[in-house]
Amino acid sequence: MSRLDSILDRIRFARRYTVWLLDATPEAEWFQMPGGITHVAYQAGHIALAQFRTCLARGRGDRPADADLIPPTYRDLFGRNPPSPDPAVYPTPADIRATMDRIHAQVLLEVPTFTSLDLDEVIPPEHKYCKTRGEFLEWCSAHEMIHAGQIGLLRRLLGHKPLW
Numbered sequence: 204m205s206r207l208d209s210i211l212d213r214i215r216f217a218r219r220y221t222v223w224l225l226d227a228t229p230e231a232e233w234f235q236m237p238g239g240i241t242h243v244a245y246q247a248g249h250i251a252l253a254q255f256r257t258c259l260a261r262g263r264g265d266r267p268a269d270a271d272l273i274p275p276t277y278r279d280l281f282g283r284n285p286p287s288p289d290p291a292v293y294p295t296p297a298d299i300r301a302t303m304d305r306i307h308a309q310v311l312l313e314v315p316t317f318t319s320l321d322l323d324e325v326i327p328p329e330h331k332y333c334k335t336r337g338e339f340l341e342w343c344s345a346h347e348m349i350h351a352g353q354i355g356l357l358r359r360l361l362g363h364k365p366l367w
Contacts, residue, residue, distance in 0.1 A: 206322060206337065211314060213344035214258070218307055221250060221351040225300065227366055228358055234290035237360035241286045244293050246350045246357070248281035251303040253350075257343040258310045261326050262317060262336055272305050314340065 204212075225247060233244040255273050280293060287293070294302070322337030333339045359365060 206319060207315065207317060210337070210340045210344070211311070213341070214310065217344040217347040217351065221347055221354065223366065224351055224354045224358065227363070228354065230296040232361050233296045234293070235361060236286070236288050237357065239288070241353065241357070243354055243357050244290070244296060244299060245281060245286035246354050247296070247299045247303060248277060248293070250347050250350050251299065251306050252277045252281045253346050254310060254343055255306045257339045257346065258314055259306070261339045263313065272309055273302055277302070
């Protein structure tokens, strides 16, 4: 198995796990903030934004058609700004899921075209954990699993039993 195939397998695995957690979380609870820190909607939108940034924007650069993949508001809503407790400022859970699905499908379409030489190319600007295209792609699945864990914790704080 090539390095790229292994990376794609991990990206797919992380997404299956995230979807499993999201499917088991009622949309009516997506904006509840137990402890006042974050909510499921923010975590899901952040995963979408991060996958877009780490795999597509860093992997091949921004493109005009990217506006059809991810709304420009996602960077402010789901980036480093703290989550808002106001659901009215966010897209609906269905819209967030649709954005996640579009980006993930595009990643699975484009990333297989990156060659092994592409994976070692340094991608500026530097990131705390990643320097090369391959490292950004590898970080995508690890980062998603971190936020899937937060969704799992939010589910528990909302009174749901753990999924295993």
